[in-house]
Amino acid sequence: MSVIPSLQVIREDIQALSAYAVQDAQGFIKLDAMENPYVLEPALRQALGERLSQVHVNRYPGTRVQDLKRALIAHAQVPSGMELMLGNGSDELIGLLDLACAKPGACVLAPEPGFVMYAMSAKLLGLKYVGVDLQEDFELDLPAMQQAIEQHRPAIVYLAYPNNPSANLWSPSDIEAIIAQVSTYQGVVVMDEAYQPFSSDTWLHRMREDPQKNAQVLLMRTLSKFGLAGARLGYLVGAREWIQTLEKVRPPYNVSVLNAECALFALEHEAVFKAQAEHIVAERTRLGHALSQELGLTVYTSSANMLLMRLQPQVWAAVAALPPSDPELLHKLAAHVFKGLKDHGVLIKNVSTMHPLLSGCLRVTVGTHSENNALLAALQALLHTTLVP
Template identity: 55%
Template sequence: MTTTTDQALNRIRPDVRAMHAYVVQPAEGMLKMDAMENPFTLPPELQRALGERLGALALNRYPGARSDDLKAALAQYADMPAGCSMALGNGSDELIGLVTQACAQPWDAAAKRPVVLAPMPGFVMYAVSAQLLGLEFVGVPLTADFELDVPAMLATIADYRPALTHIAYPNNPTATLWNEAAVQAVVDAVGAQGGIVLIDEAYQPFASRSWIDRMRAEPERNAHVLLMRTLSKFGLAGVRLGYLMGPAVLVAEVDKLRPPYNVSVLNCEAALFALEHADVFAAQAAELRAQRDPLVTRLRALPGVERVWDSEANMVLVRVQDAAKTFAGMRERKVLIKNVSTMHPLLAQCLRLTVGTADENACMLAALQASL
């Protein structure tokens, strides 16, 4: 018998019904090394000070001009280039959706509909946002070494004339920071076709360079580039705060789509507080960068680890003989990592490990060695 619930389900788009919801692995009682989170908490005195500030907020009121204060503080922190403006998001995921939505219009006869393009493997939300808005997503495989395949990227850009091209800088899950000249070639090609480039710098605190320097040095060449960052890897994953910078005329169009009051007063004030103590978070990032190289060295020395890629983020990608078995073994030993081996053919038998404290890394290495 057909119920009203069944009838209502038929009103849900078939592609949505076929999707799987984003799953966060249960982590209670586990060493959580699967999500590239900052392992450090605030010092107790700063926790108390933050608690007092959050407790004094008028939670009965909608967010107001304080978000403008946050944008000004972020612009100063990032040294935002002249001629640029900023939009805030509830995490960078929301900003990806807003930029994609802004590009979701009828396109030329050759493309049939707007195209979103990205190197693959890459961040899953690029494809998800495109699908949900009815855009065609085209993924261009990286090389076997996870470098940009520039000839393939340029050929695909010429064929599809994408409305939006994503460049993760550094990339997730490979932790690679692609050659600047290679990225510039892609940026130039997209610009020549009249498209937009969204450069995702979620892992900027751990990278050796940023595209913002290119935007500042050559603003005309980057007049079609939007730069996105998040405070998640800065150390505020629980706050859910992303920010988008770029030419003011482009950012203004994206900002029209932002839901009213999308950043809560709690998130806003916590972010402002963190920026006032940016030196504390900078020291934490420096410690994680210092732990990254010895972690990579020790991983390369483990029998059974077939390859370890260099990292410019707070994660390390490794290839083992049996990713599923190794993942399960580490989970049994109460260490949670990310099995990315089924995300893309190039990631076969690959695991992604978060860079943590010295003690966390030692525990993770011990569990990995016992599970290989």
């Protein structure tokens, strides 16, 4: 007879949560998670293998992690007076910052739709979470943000620059206004630059030029989109006082010797990854153009390695054989196209039900030239072959 254990010691709110779902991508063209699509060329893979074979996995991480910190400080050109803290991906850094700020009644605020971990981490760590809707064009709604900040006085405001899933950069003057407001009561604004390798702007310039105005700002980045999603490496940059205090909540060995060596190797070959990012940006333009011109999709301007697109009912309702008056039309269309792409071997992300502003939206990662062609061909096939007379 099997024994059913009791979980009553686990918090009820955690028992009620759903775990973060990762789609099974086996055998698919994987355009769902904003990874870098390129694998390293054989000579580099061999060299990396040799480097990793020298690593002493019997020892706790030590000086190589310090070497990595120095390499990242040089790579990111961290301004003097600022320090850098390492995380096991930026997901961990979000959790550590939330943990450090989890005073009774503390609150986290972020624009929505946005990166789901801001809300999830806050809830896990017992902080109140406030989401503020973006405008219909995915710009910040500054008056709504200011009103919510005034009302809740969040300890932390997360701003993804560019945002996920809308992929856009928000107006710098709106962000400056938010930073000024949050600074008046000594809260902190996290500029999350996960997509920095594909972006035309970085907040680090402003932090360097005006450290005073940005004293309550932390910059968060990751090597995931750069090309090391599997190695889990994120970093947080800010004034020495911030980083030295946040170091107190970091588990001592959160970055493994293998992650650190892999990241050091990648930074030594930075030019290879930079060239890949340039290809991705060029492909983003080509793919975006084809999706809108050839497939009648509304494609939003992107500064990241993803494109958010909305299905047009005039074009796609007939394809899915749905009446245009169906109240659930947009969600059904998104589910239909998502499933159709899967049947053609292409995995993307259906974000239609994530937030009301995303009804009828799908998010695709920009892949290699041939992967993007496969996506376009699959959409073309859906447009033509499933048409019901």
